[in-house]
Amino acid sequence: MPGAGLPKGSRRKLIEFDAATWHALRGLAQDSMRSLQDLADEAFRDLLRKHGRPVTLKEALRESARRLPANDPAARRKKRS
Numbered sequence: 859m860p861g862a863g864l865p866k867g868s869r870r871k872l873i874e875f876d877a878a879t880w881h882a883l884r885g886l887a888q889d890s891m892r893s894l895q896d897l898a899d900e901a902f903r904d905l906l907r908k909h910g911r912p913v914t915l916k917e918a919l920r921e922s923a924r925r926l927p928a929n930d931p932a933a934r935r936k937k938r939s
Contacts, residue, residue, distance in 0.1 A: 903913050912918035
């Protein structure tokens, strides 16, 4: 059965690295005593944040609330004046 033993909602993808990148990643994982999965998770979270994409549901909800003018702190100050 595909995906057996994986946490619910997780996905697997096969990613290919050139030899130099693979050795550098393995060395970093060993030096930092972290798994390659931990390094990959950090890298993808950083990439999503760099491009302004929410990583978690909580971040997505917070971002959608910011898009409403009523939730803008500057708009609140103007109404009080």
